[in-house]
Amino acid sequence: MPETAIKPFRSHIFVCVNQRDGKPACEDHGAKAALARAKEAMKALPFAKRDGVRLSQSGCLGQCEHGPVAVVYPSGKWISYASADELTRFVLEACEAEE
Template sequence: MDNTPYFEQHVFICMNQREDGRPCCGDRGAQAAQKHAKKRLKALDLNGQGKIRINQSGCLDRCEEGPVLVIYPQGTWYTYIDTDDIDDIIDTHLIGGEIVERLKI
């Protein structure tokens, strides 16, 4: 059996929407960030099998630190403000293999 992972890296972007007034990623630009990341990886031909997958996720349980995303298999957690931060995560972490310290949580 081939032990090669289907995706080299898997990014989960929390899209959770809360009804109770608590902070949530869905209210902090998560949808725009996820769409931007998917579009950018596709333009760079970095999406698909053996490459990188961008996924929406439900609550990742770090609401107060949000918006958040996590990258596996490394298990690195990030917060972000805008698409410039998403680009920094793509360029520095996903492509360059380095941690974006200013965004790491």
């Protein structure tokens, strides 16, 4: 198989949108709606600011007791957010961070 050069993301933000039957989970707190709002805010930024930052939904991140949660890699910074606005600020800060 030929080797392909893949440019890594500067930051990759994973937002848990997991839902579990009868047990607390991030989607119980509106994680999907918060993610959608953060994606729209990110798209409104100039490309140069958001280039190299990827925002993705994820399944369970194993932090249900702190939910809803998100994590940035490679820094490993975690957030437990209380609102869509708080998640959006977290995402926009990641876009503003220096390389």
